[in-house]
Amino acid sequence: MATSEAVRGIVPTFRLPADQVARYRAAGYWRDASLPGYLARCAERFPDRRAVVDGDRVRTFGQLWEEARSVAGALRDLGLRRGEVVGFQLPNWIEALPVHFGTLLAGGVANPIPPILREREVGFILRQTGARFLVGPESFRRFDFSDMYRRLADEAPALEHVALARTADPDDPRSLDRWLRAPAPPAADLLPLAGRGDEAAIVLYTSGTTADPKGAVHTHDGFACGVRHIGELFGLNENDRLFNPSPITHTTGLTVALTLPVLTGCSVVLQDVWEPEGAFDAITRDRSTFMIFATPFLAALTDIAEARDVTLDHVRAIACGGADVPESLAGRARSRLGEIVRIYGATEANATTCGSPWDPADKKRGTEGTWIHPTVGRVVAVGTDDPVPNGTVGEIQWQAPQMCQGYLDAGLNAAAFTDDGYFRTGDLGVLDAEGFLTVRGRIKDIINRGGEKISAREIEDLLYEHPSVHEVAVTPMPDPVLGEKICAWVVPVPGAPLSLTDVTAHLSGYGLARQKLPERLELVDELPRTASGKIQKFVLRDRLGGRR
Structure with a gap:
């Protein structure tokens, strides 16, 4: 059990050059705001508006705000300190929203952990974050998470409090329902406790395309800025209806399901287990207007639309990223599912380039689009930080207000960030004369024959x-x-x-x-x-x- 002296607060480990920070603040990209403050604003403006749907479970913004305050109060009563990590390994369940915002409201740092991870990976994350609090399902997809968490007690000695969602026994003392139903402290008592601005808000681990995941530290202002720019790029507002099958514990799901609704007032439908027919039916039934997801989701939905010979005229745009989008697939999807554009980002920044529905077809389908303002990017010679001419393949680097502020393991920062504040992505790409970026794979995807x-x-x-x-x-x-x-x-x-x-x-x-x-x-x-x-x-x- 961790003593109070051993409790570690998470702080950003990398700082951008001071003049760049000043520009971000002066331009209003960083607003010294708090992520749960956006939920509070929605609850005040339209408390009865639907915010999220998970099967037959529905929450309004007012209900989410009430539950978030209850979670925050429960965490404070259990001794959560400012900057302390709360891990949550929840599927795309409605409970993730109050846990996420309740953690931030209590002054904690949210650490989403994908449910596909098991003892080895979860143990590594818990040890590195020093988390005393963990929320997860009792079971999901025939896996007993509660048993895994018991085994982790020896490997993560700091772990003290485990809350389980959707327990078979509602009276189980570990039930998350106890947190959700706890008395909700007044907002005036909690909001001053919440982190804000350039304080750490989220520790998000890289998704495992290599064997070494890294914990990227995002701030309140940084993460909100990136999501806000996506909303502005696609003109999202309270009339939009999103569909999200991407894990909410990944940067895409965290953006679409947990943050866009509170920034824009739109609603989101969650799908916890990917099932293409069910996804298509949900999108059709809810008349979804916008989605962000990876190529496999797009391909499956396109196949169903063609098989049913239907066109979804209510979908305004789908941003597709995370994997290559073949031009032939993009063309087929465009004729059935609405406008298709490509988006490019990483765990370290949720989006840095994106296509526009108004781009020429070859650019929209054949490139990752242009830099999302105010992101600044460049392509450099591999192994250097020296820019190469347009049309030349090199490593992609970028700097942006939505960029993470270092890794939890600060020793990784020197290799990841340049002295002038650019992130070394490890991706290969090429910029054309018009500023459109095309990703050509990973540097490690180069085969040396x-x-x-x-x-x-x-x-x-x-x-x-x-x-x-x-x-x-x-x-x-x-x-x-x-x-x-x-x-x-x-x-x-x-x-x-x-x-x-x-x-x-x-x-x-x-x-x-x-x-x-x-x-x-x-x-x-x-x-x-x-x-x-x-x-x-x-x-x-x-x-x-x-x-x-």
């Missing part, structure tokens, strides 16, 4: 056009002579034959150089992904003995 550097993204983009390919990932495989060769991992269209000869003939038809042709084809039922839909290529490489 006998000294020649080959882009996995280039091969993937071409393979997506094969009629038998449903999904594809290209990785290196170890070779004793060349160092690395090329392996293509393909989820084939059901019933469609596909061989390595088919693959190489298809690629050769595009005039691709012979050294870029895969030497191995692995047909798989599915590709390993993070909760947000990103392909975990390190898992595929490890299957070939190619850890790097």
